[in-house]
Amino acid sequence: MTTTVSTKNGIDVDQLVETIDAIEKNPSLGAFTFRARSTWQDGTYNTGEIGSFHHAGAEDESRERPFALDGDEPPVLLGSNKGPNAVELLLQGLAFCYAVGFVANAAAKGIEIESMEYEIEGDFDVRPFLGLEGTRPGFSAIRATGRVASSNATREQLQELCQYVQETSPVRDSLANEVPVITSLEVL
């Protein structure tokens, strides 16, 4: 017996279809709880860790160790550039989310991606953070531009896919629509 693995754009399409079938039959398998933590180091510099997550009633232990991240501000915002800042990570997350969505959905449709880039920009006013009157504390607008090359898809197919990816993007939805954020503090 020969097993053919159907891979497109580096995506295992058989696994994708099996995953969709399994979650359709057992919707609770769709639920994930992801996590991140930070530890303050000095000034605006914090280190971050992204490790295991909760899925299907158990911790996913596929990561041998947590991913380590650095967060800091540039000198104009009182830091020393030991890492990107917090709002920049949101933009990076949007870029990664769009790219995964585009490539995976293209694979499911038999569209071959040759190259794919995203550039994301976000406009931000630091005044509310500094206690000054101004606009909202967060981004006032985010702009995303994708650049894609495909060997077998029409422009119309790729534009339709771009629209579909926007509508189903976890990061876009988390930014474009309201997410309840509950915050508590333990004083040690």
Added chain:
Amino acid sequence: MTTTVSTKNGIDVDQLVETIDAIEKNPSLGAFTFRARSTWQDGTYNTGEIGSFHHAGAEDESRERPFALDGDEPPVLLGSNKGPNAVELLLQGLAFCYAVGFVANAAAKGIEIESMEYEIEGDFDVRPFLGLEGTRPGFSAIRATGRVASSNATREQLQELCQYVQETSPVRDSLANEVPVITSLEVL
């Protein structure tokens, strides 16, 4: 002449006060445009870059080279764990944002921070991303827990500060409230 640099929690409080004064006099100095870009590598793996940003009519060139990030999915989501995934970066951004806000505002108030950690969790259902009916594509809820120790602040002062930081946090506002996200695609 002796210059005393007033530093608290690693934050240069003199620079902080000067920054606030300068932006209060010239509000356009509060405006920033941050950026991130991604390049697709294979499957769910993308590399990211966070480099210069726009501020005060010019590019900030304080970073010698862009920060490099990896984005990927775990095996259960068709990837190979070459980096955290897109939604995890949002949680990491919230942790870093809260930490910077807490430490900087504490410094401005003369509150000494001895230690500060954040743990962030986000609940997420992958069904809409996979084209299945379900909840929204993004986070349904995010929970943040801070743990802080201070040598000279009361519990009440620290809880008040936690509330203030929530209200002025750029990342919290970007998640808790709607941000316009404009997306376009160039077909090469």
